Amino acid sequence: MQRHQLFIDGKFSDAASGAWFDTYNPFTGKVWSQVAAGGAADVERAVQAAHRAFTTGVWPALTASQRGALLRRLGDLIARDADKLAQIEVRDNGKLIAEMRGQLNYIPQWFYYFGGLADKIQGAVIPLDKKDYFNFTRHEPLGVVAAITPWNSPLLLTAWKIAPALAAGCTVVLKPSEFTSVSSLEFVKLFEEAGFPPGVVNVVTGYGKDVGTPLVEHPLVRKITFTGSDATGRMINQSAAKQFKRVSLELGGKSPNIVFNDANLEDAVNGAVSGIFAATGQTCIAGSRLLLQDDIHDAFLEKLTALASTARMGDPLDAGTQVGPITTRQQYDKVLGYIDIAKQDGAKLIMGGAPATRAECGNGWFIEPTIFSGVSNRMRIAQEEVFGPILSVIRFKDEEEAVAIANDSAYGLGAGVWTADIGRAFRMSSRIQAGTVWVNTYRAVSYMSPFGGYKDSGTGRENGMDAIHEYLQVKSVWINTGAATGNPFTMR
Incomplete structure (x- = not known):
């Protein structure tokens, strides 16, 4: 010892x-x-x-x-x-x-x-x-x-x-x-x-x-x-x-990751997975609220679950592992508690939602990558920081509604915007109340660029x-x- x-x-x-x-x-x-x-x-x-x-x-x-x-x-x-x-x-x-x-x-x-x-x-x-x-x-x-x-x-x-x-x-x-x-x-x-x-x-x-x-x-x-x-x-x-x-x-953060209907969907799916399942969701900048425009909602969700379901879990010292354990037993119990809260509040579980029992996870504190759809932004799962691999999917109609949902949070640390429209990229980066806004990427940081939050x-x-x-x-x-x-x- x-x-x-x-x-x-x-x-x-x-x-x-x-x-x-x-x-x-x-x-x-x-x-x-x-x-x-x-x-x-x-x-x-x-x-x-x-x-x-x-x-x-x-x-x-x-x-x-x-x-x-x-x-x-x-x-x-x-x-x-x-x-x-x-x-x-x-x-x-x-x-x-x-x-x-x-x-x-x-x-x-x-x-x-x-x-x-x-x-x-x-x-x-x-x-x-x-x-x-x-x-x-x-x-x-x-x-x-x-x-x-x-x-x-x-x-x-x-x-x-x-x-x-x-x-x-x-x-x-x-x-x-x-x-x-x-x-x-x-x-x-x-x-x-x-x-x-x-x-x-x-x-x-x-x-x-x-x-x-x-x-x-x-x-x-x-x-x-x-x-x-x-x-x-x-x-x-x-x-x-x-x-x-x-x-x-x-x-803390409850960062919105916003996907518009003109976005490159393959890139945006990768960005959504990176935003919440990389680092097992244990980052303050986790894109834990995925905002999808109505007309791409279903197709995007299908692609997202297909990719997320392939994530390799197991020993974090294995270079091939993609999702590791929750860091502490206390946090493990907290994340499982939020899964129950989301179900009680009426969110629809479409993936995961339970401890990982795969053999490669051994006795570690693993939770399956979890996705809830049908989430209202007023639900606790959308308002409170979970700090785990739990994604809340929220629909929106247009820019105005996306901005309103994104800013309807006590937090303002990060945000993602996925769009091919450069004008929209500038408008959204201006209107979102967050210390960092990523456009067509996510989780990028540098020693050269300031990092910090708005609001709480x-x-x-x-x-x-x-x-x-x-x-x-x-x-x-x-x-x-x-x-x-x-x-x-x-x-x-």
Whole structure:
């Protein structure tokens, strides 16, 4: 049985309590590792270490170019160990080895990009309306960042947060999900090898109430970046507001994937399958609401079920597997519960709708790819985030109705539009209330392009040039170049 310790101030150590918790392999349903169960005392040590690293010693003395060089070196090390880290991710969260290898081989780009951006953050000289004054702005790091990541893509989403934070000059305390902590604890070893000073990046594992809450509430934490549920995000936002902390929240989604009658149906069918059954539907951008125009509804549904029924389920470490297990037992039970809710609300089950009992699924937490038709947008299955391989199919007549249905949601993270009409593509991308709109594709992301949500899907942006400004604050500097001080009781 492997054991993984906390990483604080450049050293691995047990939790102050000496406690451990089990982490399970979703494919076997069995414990494969134990992880240190951190608590408030460990959070205190980690935040103090991050604060020291931010205010004294090597890190604040580095130039922006030197920080960038460290980030690029880290990117090289991740590329070197990509396959090893991908294998750990699969054991931890049950996602496919093909996808995890793809993610790990792509993650270095975040560190190359933000490493290059580190010394490109420029202030401005302000052309004032006042004589004899020189005014300019500086962009300065916020300080200690609390980065809280989910269980579905642990290292990819860690890169989205840590790369811009470090490029900005901040330090970090990372709290990974208690369900998928091992890859983060292996990943953090690379920071020391890359040459980052102790305390710049720390990892405290444990449960939300024991680690997440004291981390969010710590007075030395100046910025919180969180990916997870909207319920938890709301609590974090409320807590952060008490101390005026900056927050970035990437929360849930109930993304519409809209297919018009002029779309290339073969491409759109592939896009619908990718949107909901890739990653077993466990993505915040899952296209869980499929909106089909009336006159293609039946033909499209026939093609969709034919393709989805061929999905190969089984061991996520097998390169041929297309649908893996649900990551946690709790989530498995939740998804099955939503299937029952959909049936009770009157949705028509046309595929799946049960635990997968195929021999190749073994004892894992598998659910058959599931499709409901006849769904009303007011049903719970269409309004609430399921986070599993469950697709709701909704009819629409025209553009107006498609927009109305798409926007009739508390969420606004992503959306898909399938059409051959370029005018319609522009109109729909303008009118849909979502942070990302894909046209004739789905689930495309890049380190270069901003990502984030509207409405209950969160606040702030990750990726692209927008992301680094989430970790910076602007200072205005005024220099008197010779003006007399004058009357001290009037504004200059």
